[in-house]
Amino acid sequence: MEQFMAESKQHAEKDLRVQIFLDVLAEQEKPEVSQQELTEHIVFTARSYNMSPEEFMSQVTKGNQLGALFADITRGKALAAALCRVNVTDETGATIDPEEYFAPEATEEAEAAESTEDAADNA
Numbered sequence: 001m002e003q004f005m006a007e008s009k010q011h012a013e014k015d016l017r018v019q020i021f022l023d024v025l026a027e028q029e030k031p032e033v034s035q036q037e038l039t040e041h042i043v044f045t046a047r048s049y050n051m052s053p054e055e056f057m058s059q060v061t062k063g064n065q066l067g068a069l070f071a072d073i074t075r076g077k078a079l080a081a082a083l084c085r086v087n088v089t090d091e092t093g094a095t096i097d098p099e100e101y102f103a104p105e106a107t108e109e110a111e112a113a114e115s116t117e118d119a120a121d122n123a
Contacts (some may be wrong), residue, residue, distance in 0.1 A: 022075035031077035033070055041073050 046056035060066055080102035088096040 019075075022079060023071075025082055026071075026074045026078035029078035029081045031074055031081060033073045033077065037073055038070065041069060045069070
């Protein structure tokens with residue numbers, strides 16, 4: 001029992017350190033969460049609990065946990081943004097582009113902005 005308690009404490013401390021780190025990273029990155037991202041997260045999470053999105057949202061609302069869902073998305077987006085700025089290599093030393101895994105929306109938004117700027121320049 002003591003070993004279980006010690007391991008549980010160790011896991012809880014590690015989880016808390018990770019959450020604090022991600023919260024600080026999110027404060028620095030300041031990612032914005034769209035309504036669509038929140039909806040997608042709700043649908044995905046509801047499915048993982050074998051619930052309908054409506055049922056899940058009812059539970060989230062009753063538990064006053066909408067802020068926690070929003071914070072989860074914010075942390076994930078902040079981590080993805082930070083990862084896209086570092087050099088990543090696989091075990092063979094080959095370079096991996098993190099944007100392939102973490103930034104499809106950012107790439108699409110940048111391309112859309114460039115297209116808009118090009119159209120304005122050509123007008």
